[in-house]
Amino acid sequence: xxxxxxxIDSYPSTTTNEQLGTEEQLTQIRPTAxxxxxxxxxxxxxxxxxxxxxxxxxxxxxxxxxSQPWLAYWSLQSCYTLGASLDPNNKQRCIDTxxxxxxxxxxxxxxxxxTPHLLANYAAVCTLAIVGRPGPxxxxxxxxxxxxxxxxxxxxxxxxxxxxxxxxxxxxxxIYCLLCAAALLNLTTPxxxxxxxxxxxxxxxxxxxxxxxSHPYYFSxxxxxxxxxxxxxxxxxxxGYTFCALASWVMLLPxxxxxxxxxxPSIDVKRLTRWCVQMQGSPAxxxxxxxxxxxxxxxxxxxxxxxxxxxxxxxGVGLSLPVPVHTDTDVPxxxxxxxxxxxxxxxxxxxxxxxxxxxxxxxxxxxDKPPKTADAYHTLYALxxxxxxxxxxxxxxxxxAKLRSEWRPIKASPTPESDTISQTVFTESRSWKEEEGSSExxxxxxxxxxxxxxxxxxxxxxxxxxxxxxxxxx
Amino acid sequence: MAKTEETGPLYAARxxxxxxxxxxxxxENANPIxxxxxTEAYKDATDYFRAVVKAGELSPRVLELTESVIRLNPAHxxxxxxxxxxxxxxxxxxxxxxxxxxxxxxxxxKTYQVWHHRRLLxxxxxxxxxxxxxxxxxxxxxxxxxxxxxxxxxxxxxEKNYHTWAFRQWVLATFFSPLSNLSSTLFSTSxxxxxxxxxxxxxxxxxxxxxxxSMLHADIxxxxxxxxxFFINFKLGTDVVMKSTHNVAEFDxxxxxxxxxxxxxxxxxxxxxxxxxxxxxxxxxxxxxxxxPFSSLTSFVLPYTRSHGQEADDDQIIDLDxxxxxxxxxxxxxxxxxFLADIYERDAxxxxxxxxxxxxxxxxxxxxAIPIWRSLSEDHDVTRKKYWEHxxxxxxxxxx
Numbered sequence: 001x002x003x004x005x006x007x008i009d010s011y012p013s014t015t016t017n018e019q020l021g022t023e024e025q026l027t028q029i030r031p032t033a034x035x036x037x038x039x040x041x042x043x044x045x046x047x048x049x050x051x052x053x054x055x056x057x058x059x060x061x062x063x064x065x066x067s068q069p070w071l072a073y074w075s076l077q078s079c080y081t082l083g084a085s086l087d088p089n090n091k092q093r094c095i096d097t098x099x100x101x102x103x104x105x106x107x108x109x110x111x112x113x114x115t116p117h118l119l120a121n122y123a124a125v126c127t128l129a130i131v132g133r134p135g136p137x138x139x140x141x142x143x144x145x146x147x148x149x150x151x152x153x154x155x156x157x158x159x160x161x162x163x164x165x166x167x168x169x170x171x172x173x174x175i176y177c178l179l180c181a182a183a184l185l186n187l188t189t190p191x192x193x194x195x196x197x198x199x200x201x202x203x204x205x206x207x208x209x210x211x212x213x214s215h216p217y218y219f220s221x222x223x224x225x226x227x228x229x230x231x232x233x234x235x236x237x238x239x240g241y242t243f244c245a246l247a248s249w250v251m252l253l254p255x256x257x258x259x260x261x262x263x264x265p266s267i268d269v270k271r272l273t274r275w276c277v278q279m280q281g282s283p284a285x286x287x288x289x290x291x292x293x294x295x296x297x298x299x300x301x302x303x304x305x306x307x308x309x310x311x312x313x314x315x316g317v318g319l320s321l322p323v324p325v326h327t328d329t330d331v332p333x334x335x336x337x338x339x340x341x342x343x344x345x346x347x348x349x350x351x352x353x354x355x356x357x358x359x360x361x362x363x364x365x366x367x368d369k370p371p372k373t374a375d376a377y378h379t380l381y382a383l384x385x386x387x388x389x390x391x392x393x394x395x396x397x398x399x400x401a402k403l404r405s406e407w408r409p410i411k412a413s414p415t416p417e418s419d420t421i422s423q424t425v426f427t428e429s430r431s432w433k434e435e436e437g438s439s440e441x442x443x444x445x446x447x448x449x450x451x452x453x454x455x456x457x458x459x460x461x462x463x464x465x466x467x468x469x470x471x472x473x474x
Numbered sequence: 475m476a477k478t479e480e481t482g483p484l485y486a487a488r489x490x491x492x493x494x495x496x497x498x499x500x501x502e503n504a505n506p507i508x509x510x511x512x513t514e515a516y517k518d519a520t521d522y523f524r525a526v527v528k529a530g531e532l533s534p535r536v537l538e539l540t541e542s543v544i545r546l547n548p549a550h551x552x553x554x555x556x557x558x559x560x561x562x563x564x565x566x567x568x569x570x571x572x573x574x575x576x577x578x579x580x581x582x583x584k585t586y587q588v589w590h591h592r593r594l595l596x597x598x599x600x601x602x603x604x605x606x607x608x609x610x611x612x613x614x615x616x617x618x619x620x621x622x623x624x625x626x627x628x629x630x631x632x633e634k635n636y637h638t639w640a641f642r643q644w645v646l647a648t649f650f651s652p653l654s655n656l657s658s659t660l661f662s663t664s665x666x667x668x669x670x671x672x673x674x675x676x677x678x679x680x681x682x683x684x685x686x687x688s689m690l691h692a693d694i695x696x697x698x699x700x701x702x703x704f705f706i707n708f709k710l711g712t713d714v715v716m717k718s719t720h721n722v723a724e725f726d727x728x729x730x731x732x733x734x735x736x737x738x739x740x741x742x743x744x745x746x747x748x749x750x751x752x753x754x755x756x757x758x759x760x761x762x763x764x765x766x767p768f769s770s771l772t773s774f775v776l777p778y779t780r781s782h783g784q785e786a787d788d789d790q791i792i793d794l795d796x797x798x799x800x801x802x803x804x805x806x807x808x809x810x811x812x813f814l815a816d817i818y819e820r821d822a823x824x825x826x827x828x829x830x831x832x833x834x835x836x837x838x839x840x841x842x843a844i845p846i847w848r849s850l851s852e853d854h855d856v857t858r859k860k861y862w863e864h865x866x867x868x869x870x871x872x873x874x
Contacts, residue, residue, distance in 0.1 A: 004856070004857075006749075007749040007804035007807070008747075008749075008804070009746070009747040009748055009749050009750075009800065009802070009803040009804050010800070010802035010803065010804075011694070011746055011747045011800070011802075011803070013692075013693040013694055013695050013696075013747075014633065014692070014693045014695075014696075015693055015695035015696065016695065052508055053507055053508050054507075056508055056509035056510060056511060057508065057509070057510045057511065058510075058511055059510070059511050059512060059513050059516075061510050062510060062512060062513070062516055062546065062547050063547055063548075063549045064510065064549075065510055065512070065516075065520075065547055065549075065550065066547070066549050066550050066551055066552065067549070068508070068510075071508040071510075072507055072508050075508055090507070093505055093506070093507050094507045096504075096505075096506075097506040097507045097508075100500070100504070100506070109552065110551065110552070111499065112499050112500060112524075113497065113499065113524040113527065113528070113552075114551075114552045115551070115552045115555055117551060165551060165555065166555060167555050167558055167559070167594065168551060168555065168590060169586060169590040169593075171586075205701065205704075205759075206704055206755070206756070206758070206759025206760075206762065206763065207701070207755045207759065211640070212636070212640060213640070215643070215644060215647040215648070217647070217651070217653050217654055217655075217711075232643070232647060232705060232709035232710065232711075233705075233709070234640040234643045234644055234647070235636055235637075235639060235640035235643070235701075236636070236639070236697060236698055236701035237701075238636065271762075273861075277858050277861040278751065278858075280857050280858065281857065282856075282857050283856070283857065287857065292634075292697055292698075293697040293751050293752050293755060294695045294696070294697045294750075294751060294752050295634065295697070318864055343864070344860055345860050345861050345864055346858075346860060346861070347857055347858070347859065347860060350857060
């Protein structure tokens with residue numbers, strides 16, 4: 001095999017020292033030809049997840065006390081990604097737990113009595129999408145949507161961004177979380193999203209990925225809205241923020257045509273694509289993804305960056321690209337036949353190998369990298385990343401047309417315009433579909449995990465059920 | 475008396491808290507999913523915290539209580555929020571709060587809240603100073619210069635900490651940018667006129683360049699430092715970014731100097747470590763921002779695309795503008811190969827849009843790029859095989 005160890009140019013630094021140390025660790029864990037091939041240890045992971053859900057977490061996890069809906073979401077979404085489901089009693093337990101986090105002022109917080117927070121709110125809504133149902137005690141109809149919407153508006157900033165919570169920071173994760181909750185619960189309005197796409201666009205750095213926030217010059221001398229050039233990104237291009245920015249962009253894109261063409265914000269998709277592919281590690285890193293240039297690979301970026309490729313397909317990147325059948329000549333003749341090929345832009349099997357070889361903890365659960373321990377966060381994002389490498393998910397124009405033709409106007413819609421907005425969010429969200437015959441497995445279909453919705457990171461079924469309810473369809 | 479090491483006696487055991495009835499997180503018969511097993515001290519402090527929030531009490535003793543909760547769990551955002559509310563409500567002095575933050579930030583670098591709270595404190599200090607016309611001696615202690623010094627000391631220990639860098643950029647954008655209404659001069663003990671303030675700001679930026687250079691000297695591959703370099707040169711509203719159109723042809727001399735200086739600096743760093751992705755991304759970023767064609771770097775890039783021992787004859791001539799790769803570097807460097815292919819592809823695009831060109835010339839350029847992408851996909855960068863093939867396919871479609 002070609003030596004793909006990082007080239008240090010005989011000029012070592014802290015970065016290359018850490019990098020080579022990680023490559024050494026990964027080499028040690030990599031199975032040799034005599035070892036059995038690595039498989040997805042579904043049972044071990046389910047045991048780990050059930051233990052977390054049922055027995056809970058020891059005191060050292062106190063740092064997650066303000067992230068209690070996340071513990072539920074990470075664990076439950078992991079179970080359903082693995083194809084397992086919960087019995088009605090435990091579902092009810094989950095619903096009751098989450099509902100205790102709802103603030104009397106609207107929105108969900110990190111635990112009972114905690115202030116509502118956009119990140120916690122996303123995790124709570126997604127958990128209810130997984131385990132909830134309509135009717136009394138089912139969670140869905142006990143969400144105070146009106147208060148949640150007003151709370152969203154109270155967080156809105158003049159530059160189109162949102163605070164994650166009262167008196168708190170602006171962070172694109174919060175915006176992603178808000179847009180997801182608004183989409184799932186049918187709360188999107190022009191007022192809510194005005195200026196948000198321009199804010200998202202301002203986060204793209206010269207590298208192509210996105211940063212966590214940008215500086216609005218709140219105290220700007222000019223009374224006019226700050227020009228794009230004067231909204232510098234704060235922080236560097238980062239996998240987690242890039243996913244949140246791109247998914248937000250994909251959700252906002254259908255509404256961009258409403259903005260005047262001269263001031264319509266745009267992002268550099270080519271540079272973004274390049275940045276995403278550059279994040280994948282070499283064979284010496286077993287094909288995992290890193291989250292920033294010159295940082296180490298980490299299983300969670302399997303989703304944060306690996307998951308970006310489906311979203312990029314939504315923007316038309318690499319979609320159904322015709323390729324010549326004969327690739328021995330560089331320039332094909334006009335008459336040459338074209339055919340579809342696997343148009344993925346990243347190394348799908350490479351990423352699967354990272355998850356199977358490096359991310360699985362021998363005692364169950366998944367982890368950043370050896371020799372770390374497994375945790376709920378890495379378990380979900382490693383599994384979701386595995387899903388993004390196994391399946392190809394894209395928006396189906398066919399499904400979109402069908403949903404649009406079957407659309408029944410929502411009775412509660414205050415205006416025809418708001419009904420159109422609901423219809424757009426519904427059809428755009430629901431038209432993501434696993435492409436048939438496009439699945440690829442490193443070792444075999446026994447390692448299959450469910451396809452994840454590329455925007456929400458829920459199963460397709462859960463998205464369908466909760467959206468049908470709140471949009472009065474189906 | 476029950477006592478915990480970090481936060482003193484339990485609140486339940488303190489006579490001065492007798493008037494408060496603690497509120498437990500869950501009702502007694504609750505059976506929550508995925509529960510956390512809290513320590514006695516944490517349960518005690520948060521039970522009292524819930525009670526004061528419910529009662530809406532804003533008082534000095536609540537400051538102490540929120541500190542207890544934060545020390546036990548610095549990610550407890552509600553405690554941070556409430557603490558800020560109390561500081562504002564009781565007009566609490568900022569200098570001791572800031573000192574406490576220095577201690578907490580050092581111990582909890584990765585927590586969002588420790589950095590955000592500092593932001594709130596700095597803004598509050600600026601507000602109090604401007605309202606008191608500089609008389610608020612307590613607020614002066616939180617000067618943005620002191621803040622930059624503190625951040626620098628933290629970054630020396632954790633060189634790539636995302637929030638620390640982002641916070642530094644926020645301080646610079648808020649207090650050292652001509653676009654901001656706030657200025658660090660609010661904190662100065664002697665008043666400055668506009669000219670002095672502007673000269674002062676520029677001298678601060680020189681210090682900032684020196685700081686980022688020291689970080690890059692310590693680790694040439696620190697991407698956070700490269701990103702910061704881009705930020706201070708091009709994003710702070712002091713220099714190039716002031717032009718509404720980013721086009722080097724319209725830059726004034728000072729701006730051209732900055733672009734020129736940055737290109738030279740980055741070339742030197744690429745020469746030392748040709749496989750350093752951070753430096754290549756930086757140089758691409760500068761070229762794109764100033765709308766300078768990639769092809770202007772052709773002579774610089776070529777030696778990095780060949781193996782050692784395959785130098786072209788003219789590589790022997792010393793060209794100060796185009797430093798050669800160090801003799802012990804690993805060549806060819808994939809980022810250089812990618813860059814060279816991009817030069818050809820971009821040249822083809824320019825030709826295509828110029829219209830007067832012939833299709834043959836466009837093809838010729840693209841056909842120089844295709845073998846480079848092929849060598850990347852097959853030999854030099856196999857991980858991105860799919861991506862390089864994608865680039866080839868797009869070029870082929872353009873050609874056909």
